Amino acid sequence: xxxxxxxxxxxxxxxxxxxxxxxxxxxxxxxxxxxxxxxxxxxxxxxxxxxxxxxxxxxxxxxxxxxxxxxxxxxxxxxxxxxxxxxxxxxxxxxxxxxxxxxxxxxxxxxxxxxxxxxxxxxxxxxxxxxxxxxxxxxxxxxxxxxxxxxxxxxxxxxxxxxxxxxxxxxxxxxxxxxxxxxxxxxxxxxxxxxxxxxxxxxxxxxxxxxxxxxxxxxxxxxxxxxxxxxxxxxxxxxxxxxxxxxxxxxxxxxxxxxxxxxxxxxxxxxxxxxxxxxxxxxxxxxxxxxxxxxxxxxxxxxxxxxxxxxxxxxxxxxxxxxxxxxxxxxxxxxxxxxxxxxxxxxxxxxxxxxxxxxxxxxxxxxxxxxxxxx
Amino acid sequence: xxxxxxxxxxxxxxxxxxxxxxxxxxxxxxxxxxxxxxxxxxxxxxxxxxxxxxxxxxxxxxxxxxxxxxxxxxxxxxxxxxxxxxxxxxxxxxxxxxxxxxxxxxxxxxxxxxxxxxxxxxxxxxxxxxxxxxxxxxxxxxxxxxxxxxxxxxxxxxxxxxxxxxxxxxxxxxxxxxxxxxxxxxxxxxxxxxxxxxxxxxxxxxxxxxxxxxxxxxxxxxxxxxxxxxxxxxxxxxxxxxxxxxxxxxxxxxxxxxxxxxxxxxxxxxxxxxxxxxxxxxxxxxxxxxxxxxxxxxxxxxxxxxxxxxxxxxxxxxxxxxxxxxxxxxxxxxxxxxxxxxxxxxxxxxxxxxxxxxxxxxxxxxxxx
Numbered sequence: 001x002x003x004x005x006x007x008x009x010x011x012x013x014x015x016x017x018x019x020x021x022x023x024x025x026x027x028x029x030x031x032x033x034x035x036x037x038x039x040x041x042x043x044x045x046x047x048x049x050x051x052x053x054x055x056x057x058x059x060x061x062x063x064x065x066x067x068x069x070x071x072x073x074x075x076x077x078x079x080x081x082x083x084x085x086x087x088x089x090x091x092x093x094x095x096x097x098x099x100x101x102x103x104x105x106x107x108x109x110x111x112x113x114x115x116x117x118x119x120x121x122x123x124x125x126x127x128x129x130x131x132x133x134x135x136x137x138x139x140x141x142x143x144x145x146x147x148x149x150x151x152x153x154x155x156x157x158x159x160x161x162x163x164x165x166x167x168x169x170x171x172x173x174x175x176x177x178x179x180x181x182x183x184x185x186x187x188x189x190x191x192x193x194x195x196x197x198x199x200x201x202x203x204x205x206x207x208x209x210x211x212x213x214x215x216x217x218x219x220x221x222x223x224x225x226x227x228x229x230x231x232x233x234x235x236x237x238x239x240x241x242x243x244x245x246x247x248x249x250x251x252x253x254x255x256x257x258x259x260x261x262x263x264x265x266x267x268x269x270x271x272x273x274x275x276x277x278x279x280x281x282x283x284x285x286x287x288x289x290x291x292x293x294x295x296x297x298x299x300x301x302x303x304x305x306x307x308x309x310x311x312x313x314x315x316x317x318x319x320x321x322x323x324x325x326x327x328x329x330x331x332x333x334x335x336x337x338x339x340x341x342x343x344x345x346x347x348x349x350x351x352x353x354x355x356x357x358x359x360x361x362x363x364x365x366x367x368x369x370x371x372x373x374x375x
Numbered sequence: 376x377x378x379x380x381x382x383x384x385x386x387x388x389x390x391x392x393x394x395x396x397x398x399x400x401x402x403x404x405x406x407x408x409x410x411x412x413x414x415x416x417x418x419x420x421x422x423x424x425x426x427x428x429x430x431x432x433x434x435x436x437x438x439x440x441x442x443x444x445x446x447x448x449x450x451x452x453x454x455x456x457x458x459x460x461x462x463x464x465x466x467x468x469x470x471x472x473x474x475x476x477x478x479x480x481x482x483x484x485x486x487x488x489x490x491x492x493x494x495x496x497x498x499x500x501x502x503x504x505x506x507x508x509x510x511x512x513x514x515x516x517x518x519x520x521x522x523x524x525x526x527x528x529x530x531x532x533x534x535x536x537x538x539x540x541x542x543x544x545x546x547x548x549x550x551x552x553x554x555x556x557x558x559x560x561x562x563x564x565x566x567x568x569x570x571x572x573x574x575x576x577x578x579x580x581x582x583x584x585x586x587x588x589x590x591x592x593x594x595x596x597x598x599x600x601x602x603x604x605x606x607x608x609x610x611x612x613x614x615x616x617x618x619x620x621x622x623x624x625x626x627x628x629x630x631x632x633x634x635x636x637x638x639x640x641x642x643x644x645x646x647x648x649x650x651x652x653x654x655x656x657x658x659x660x661x662x663x664x665x666x667x668x669x670x671x672x673x674x675x676x677x678x679x680x681x682x683x684x685x686x687x688x689x690x691x692x693x694x695x696x697x698x699x700x701x702x703x704x705x706x707x708x709x710x711x712x713x714x715x716x717x718x719x720x721x722x723x724x725x726x727x728x729x730x731x732x733x734x735x736x737x738x739x740x741x742x743x744x
Contacts (some may be wrong), residue, residue, distance in 0.1 A: 024717070106463065119399055121402060130703070169627070217397055217401070218400065218401075225394075225397055229398075
């Protein structure tokens, strides 16, 4: 990253290199202490998640005979759907996303390995590894490279050129939140390249086929097989599973949008990252990412993406250790004068939503980001 | 039911099971079954540690209850065992020491504590009854015919006795003991694994003759080492015997030399457990990188990533971020040793996954590209 108006840090090459080395030390220190305790953590997490999924589905079925009772039915039914939703959130976030990143590959356990893991969402793990692990994590917040900058349909920085299609982005936003897993599913398809004619639609066909194959299985599970087991109560089970998937969609949307879009997060141009060094890469990860403050349960439910900054610096470090890395990263940021963006869930989500609404209009700008820059 | 009908039925039931299995997609129902009954897994073979018994000062026998899908071993075969060591699964091979005829659903492995051995010390100190270990199906062709006609010679050293023990137990249980002379080397008499049981088998089956030799000088007398002369002294008709040998590398080399000299290598069967780790030379800098699947080799220095080396000779290797974060380029290293250029960490375990973009050769290496 080269110094420019967008870059609030004033470090020379040498300082930036030293900063990178100090960041690497944090990682190697933590890696050296990985052991039995961490293995026990992920095994316990996977077990808890599977029990929750079973318990949720069992409660949904147990509620059906209570249907005439009214309130007791709703409590058991709602509890079941909620538990299933929690199970899906844990599966996607603290387990799936992190296992697929290779965070647990060090255990050498073929059952918990990025090369074999498939997750409970319509997006095939193999495509996710490309669009997320490689593209997003390498080109974090670089416009035109990182599909996560507005997910190819939204303008989240005034450095992105405005087009009339963005007028409707508050609506896209609501739709994306409700259908988030489908947004993720098509994530690897380069919509921009198709729109601009750089890529033919036919080139996307193999990806779409893979997605369709996985989606068919996912849909068959939640909206056909489990409901069929309930016989005449088919639609009730469909409803419960819809609630669970909806919960997972909205929650993962909210956490993930808090990762790079709140006020203070910066986006970059390809030119700015030309010839970037390791230290520069680390600084960009920090400038483009935002943490969410919360307690241990919140961190687990967010898949520890509440430590988005640490996750971007160390994407393949086990997530349960981010909490340990965070104070050290923050101290380094203070030492080198790099802004460390951490705020409450309501602040991070609130400013994100505000930006999405404001930037639907051509003239609007975003606080902390582009106001001092004039084209 | 006729044969075609049965085939159709099995196809239909397989299809039904596949569709029913969708209730657990992307997992399978067995992932949930494992929560309560790990041994019922059809995905991974697990074994439950039932009991642990001291054999000698530095050997222990683990009794393992096998799970669904276990296929009975043949006497002399080995299993791979996944042992968690500081959270990392370390795979080791151990001969099955129990007889295949054992019918309580258990097998035994007998483990020697290796000085500085990570897996053996975990099996010794951390694994306890009730634990589950991932095990592979029995493998190996170090096996005797069920009822051998020729006279046999077993030569074993230390814990190399374990596969032979399975054979002897099998003969004894079936009461079909062939003519066996068994020469066993151990440091001292107290180090002889299964000594009591072997003596008992010898008493019950006169055609089995054990000869215990100690390799360390002590009260009992002089030290014994295997050589042609001593073999000839102990077993004059050795060259007429089908021979099975298992033990330390030095013993096996001496036996092989002896049989080569006699021109009798075709009657010698040897079991050796090669260490899976390549020799780590901490000073190794670069080396020849072989891309096994592409059948290309290139010399690369310690600052050249395996990915760059591949591209230099036109090998299309998986790649992504090129900075070691995305794991798109993880491939299996077949043999050799590499250094992670970011941390200096050496990776030398055959079969380990290595990141092409940040690893450089530390000596010669072969990767699956």
